[in-house]
Amino acid sequence: MDDKDNIFERIQEILGKTGGGYSILEQQVDVKLQMEYFNFSKERHATPFLGDMLILINDLYSHTTTLEEKRALLVDLASIDKPEAYRAIEKFLEEGDAELKDWTVLALQESRMLLESRLLDEEQIFISTGLGGQKDKLRYFVTYVSIDSNGFTDSQRKVLEGEVDFVLKRFDSELESFWAEGKFAMLLALVPLYVAVQDPFKIIFEECNALGEFIKEGFIITNVKVLSPDEIQRYIDEQDAKIEGQELE
Numbered sequence: 001m002d003d004k005d006n007i008f009e010r011i012q013e014i015l016g017k018t019g020g021g022y023s024i025l026e027q028q029v030d031v032k033l034q035m036e037y038f039n040f041s042k043e044r045h046a047t048p049f050l051g052d053m054l055i056l057i058n059d060l061y062s063h064t065t066t067l068e069e070k071r072a073l074l075v076d077l078a079s080i081d082k083p084e085a086y087r088a089i090e091k092f093l094e095e096g097d098a099e100l101k102d103w104t105v106l107a108l109q110e111s112r113m114l115l116e117s118r119l120l121d122e123e124q125i126f127i128s129t130g131l132g133g134q135k136d137k138l139r140y141f142v143t144y145v146s147i148d149s150n151g152f153t154d155s156q157r158k159v160l161e162g163e164v165d166f167v168l169k170r171f172d173s174e175l176e177s178f179w180a181e182g183k184f185a186m187l188l189a190l191v192p193l194y195v196a197v198q199d200p201f202k203i204i205f206e207e208c209n210a211l212g213e214f215i216k217e218g219f220i221i222t223n224v225k226v227l228s229p230d231e232i233q234r235y236i237d238e239q240d241a242k243i244e245g246q247e248l249e
Helices: 007-017 031-044 052-061 067-078 084-097 098-120 152-171 198-210 229-248
Strands: 022-023 122-128 135-145 174-181 184-192 218-221
Touching: 007 022, 031 067, 031 098, 052 067, 067 098, 067 152, 067 184, 084 098, 098 122, 135 198, 152 184, 152 198, 198 218, 218 229
Parallel strands: 022 122
Antiparallel strands: 135 184, 135 218, 174 184
């Protein structure tokens, strides 16, 4: 198991120093928005919030409050370690502005972690990716590429999907969806933190090609977002150009 893939060991190392547990963001939220939220929260929480929580909640539902102001109100509520603040954010997630849904999800997660840290008297590690996760598993988008430019045949697709499902179960992982478009076969899967994420997908590649070489060597794996076929092709072209450049040196 390659050390760079062993996320679980890193988490255990951190927890060994600080104590506590970890929490995974389950929803799929754009990474750029996550960074925007956490940077904003860090700056805004540089000084403790000393205002009235009820005023925050009333302003959150006011028709005169702008979306930008509501963003700040949600961050302020997330900094209050009271169940009432958490419930207010939770309610806003159900009833509030659709444009602020992902922002509210992040505020709710921050509020939950704050409450858990206070109630359990231990630090909580927050794990977030663009594709989210579930319990102790992270969600990954994976792409295999057909050797044939015309794409996978029906039988090849069935073999690949079957191997994906079979191998993932061996690693206590879960196949959520599988689809093919052109020469790309794509999937979403939940993989436990303690699994070196590339291991099951390497085995899938090897097992399929042992039955008849129909998959190009290597695969694309990311937990940032679901890639479109055009994005996948651009990535492949960029990697091919780098290899060609190295060969010419």
